[in-house]
Amino acid sequence: MGKWFPTFYDFAMKPLEKRRFKRIRRNLLSQATGRVLEIGFGTGVNFPYYKNADRVDAIEPNPRMIERSQKNLMKSNAAITTFTSSAEQLPFSDNSFDTVVATLVFCTIPDPHQAMKEILRVSKPGAALLFLEHVKLDQPGLAKAQEVLTPIWKKVCDGCHLDRDTLGMIKTYDVTIKNVQEYYKGLFLTITCLNDK
Structure with a gap:
């Protein structure tokens, strides 16, 4: 885990957050109801947007990100427990969650397939799965550029893969995809699904 990345992250993301991501996050997280699991909460940028959740259990592997999340944790009206x-x-039992949220995190998870299996395990049948991710672009030239830049980008940005096909990966599991919305010419997607198990 990069030592400086948590400090840099909020600063680097501020222009995107102010322009469109605030609205995107608000709209996506308004669908998070019941008991909610958030995967990789980072600096807690989602915390203030939980308006309809009964309870949020949020996981993050980077202790420095957890430290930086406290400011956003204090801004939230939701009951949030971090792990x-x-x-x-x-660290949760099978069929525990009504909603799972993952925003801008699947690019950094070392084994995204194992993470998806775990999400499906701990979420209830019919649970809402809500994603906001940056993905590999469809345009061949830009997709190739993402592939070339990824080894360097991973070192600079705490393991982030620019060229992950997260939507393609999600489609290989027992989920019903309800909606996919593109932003920034397909670089970012919101993906809403239901757990079909």
Whole structure:
């Protein structure tokens, strides 16, 4: 885990958050109801947007991100409990959650398939799965550029893969995809699904 990345993250993301991400997050997280699991909460940028959740259990593997999340935790009206945990080994029982949220995190998870299996395990049948992710672009030239830049980008940005096909990965599991919305010409997607198990 990068030592400086948590400090840099909020500063680097501020222009996107102010322009469109605030509205995107608000709209996506308004669908988070019941008992909610958030995967990789980072600096807690989602915390103030939980308006309809009964309770939020949020996991994050980077202790420095957890430290930086306290400011956003104080801004939230939701009952949020944070855990130091990886997405690949969630410390929760089967069929525990009504909603799972993952925003801008699948790019950094070392084993995204194992994380997805865990999400499906701990979420209830019919649970809402809400994603906001940056993904590999469809345009061949830009997709190639993402592939070339990813090894350097991973070192600079705490393991972030620019070229992850997160939507393609999600489609390989037993989920019903309800909606996919593109932003910034397909670089970012919101993906809403239901757990079909």
